[in-house]
Amino acid sequence: MSKQATDINDVLEFPCRFPIKVMGESHPDFQLIIYEVVRVHAPDLEHAHIASRDSSSGKYVSLTVTVTATSRExxxxxxxSLTSHALVKWVL
Incomplete structure (x- = not known):
């Protein structure tokens, strides 16, 4: 039996709340910048929808940005938008 690739549209029912992990080097305005980048696409995003966690060394910061996704597109x-930003190292 072969495994078929699962399409995100088969797993998620849109609209839905969807957490996006964004990581980058620690920068005083990282959270505000990421908020502004995401808000272009999700105008209902609020600061309360972003959770922040610093790495143990303090060199990196991880944000969980929870958006209301309306589609795969x-x-x-x-x-x-996130992966093309200079301050962003990884997006999951």
Whole structure:
């Protein structure tokens, strides 16, 4: 039996709340910058929808940004904007 790739549209029912992990080097404005990048695509995003955690060394910061995703394309656009930003190291 072969395994088929699972499409995100088969797993998620849109609209839905979707957490996005964004990691980068610690910067005083990292959270505000990420908020502004995501808000272009998710105008209903509020600061309360972002949780922040510093690495044990303090060199990196991890944000969990929870958006209301309306489609796969919507998520793809957010991911593209985040991954192309100079301060962002990883997006999960």
């Amino acid at each position: 919507h998520l793809d656009n957010i991911y593209r």
